[in-house]
Amino acid sequence: MSVLVISPGRNPEAWVRELKNQHPGMNIVVYPEQHDDEEVEYAITWKHPRGIFKNYPNLKVIASMGAGVDHITSDPEIPEDVIITRVVDKQLRVDMCSFVLALVMDNLRNISIHHCSKSWEPKKYKRIQDTHIGIMGLGELGSGVAENLKINGFKVSGWAKSKKEIDGINTYSSEEQDEFLEELDILVCLLPLTKETENILNKDLFDKLPKGAYLINVARGEHLEEQHLLDAVNSGQLSGAALDVFRKEPLPEEHPFWENENIFITPHIASVTDPKHVVPQLVENYERMTEEEELLNVVTQEKGY
Structure with missing residues (x-):
């Protein structure tokens, strides 16, 4: 099982580092590096390329890197059975x-x-x-x-x-x-x-x-x-x-x-996500997913929040 980090335009190094610190055994791949689409069950993203998630047949969860989720819910090709989560920090x-x-x-x-x-x-x-x-x-x-x-x-x-x-x-x-x-x-x-x-x-x-x-x-x-x-x-x-x-x-x-x-x-600086503060939430939801437990901060796709 793999965790996909996909954030075009945003350097993912700090996110990968914190994910590995919090969960050393996690298999992390960073888009667009080569990886097996069928292995990906958990995706962490900010402003992904539209339609990309339909390429992952075993995807279960899409986790936003921030409090906003419109960059996910506005994609009409998000699979209906995938759970979307947001950050509450x-x-x-x-x-x-x-x-x-x-x-x-x-x-x-x-x-x-x-x-x-x-x-x-x-x-x-x-x-x-x-x-x-x-x-x-x-x-x-x-x-x-x-x-x-x-x-x-x-x-x-x-x-x-x-x-x-x-x-x-x-x-x-x-x-x-x-x-x-x-x-x-x-x-x-x-x-x-x-x-x-x-x-x-x-x-x-x-x-x-x-x-x-x-x-x-x-x-x-x-x-x-x-x-x-x-x-x-x-x-x-x-x-x-x-x-x-x-x-x-x-x-x-x-x-x-x-x-x-x-x-x-001002250049979109009102409230900026710090990986150190929010990665523990992402890791907890990853562990809940693997244990088939209820996830935190789930978004209703129909409402968009």
């Missing part, structure tokens, strides 16, 4: 919480604006207690961000497909989107990427926000209609945006986002 949650808080505070206190303007003219700032932040997506990361912002004194609301219960935070279901949006100063997107959420950050949604609201997208680039954002920022409907994810990464040099002074860009 406390450090990813902590990193995301601190990153979003940093973006929020930068927006409130105009730190980047003052730095870039090279001017001594003070700009009026906003206060924490006067700022209402909405979180779209209340999964592991979204709920953590909501709770962290609440602890730091912000008024926080949350929106998800189904209504959630989070202490001290008003939450809304998918049918209550208009009510959720109508009083927000800042909107943070932490939704999973599914057919229902693709392009959800669009003109219709922006028009439901109060004029001058601010957008933070730390989920997926495919959530955002890019031209709709540019139009909303240029018209003043949105005061600006902070974007950490994009449809094409790295963001091309000629992309108009680079030229817009009210759109802040």
Whole structure:
């Protein structure tokens, strides 16, 4: 039996090293090195070539290297009987919480604006207690961000497909989107990427926000209609945006986002998976698979999360 590591564009050396440290007897092959397709029962991946998993007749599990699984579930040729798993990591949650808080505070206190303007003219700032932040997506990361912002004194609301219960935070279901949006100063997107959420950050949604609201997208680039954002920022409907994810990464040099002074860009750094933190989960699921036990953090293919 073999474990296949397949991550084009991402150096797998640290992952292989940690897998061997955690499970010395594991037979690991790294795509595209030569291997026996029939021997592979467990695959660990990030952004695999589309359709490749249909070549493995004995594949049982596809494990994402990160919290996101849309790079797997969006492949229409994933075998239906294969189990998909994701990573749930406390450090990813902590990193995301601190990153979003940093973006929020930068927006409130105009730190980047003052730095870039090279001017001594003070700009009026906003206060924490006067700022209402909405979180779209209340999964592991979204709920953590909501709770962290609440602890730091912000008024926080949350929106998800189904209504959630989070202490001290008003939450809304998918049918209550208009009510959720109508009083927000800042909107943070932490939704999973599914057919229902693709392009959800669009003109219709922006028009439901109060004029001058601010957008933070730390989920997926495919959530955002890019031209709709540019139009909303240029018209003043949105005061600006902070974007950490994009449809094409790295963001091309000629992309108009680079030229817009009210759109802040970071290179997908909000929350980066560390192999040392997550490989133990991958190894445990490998052992559970070999013992025919129930796996951890299983994804429902129909839902996409």
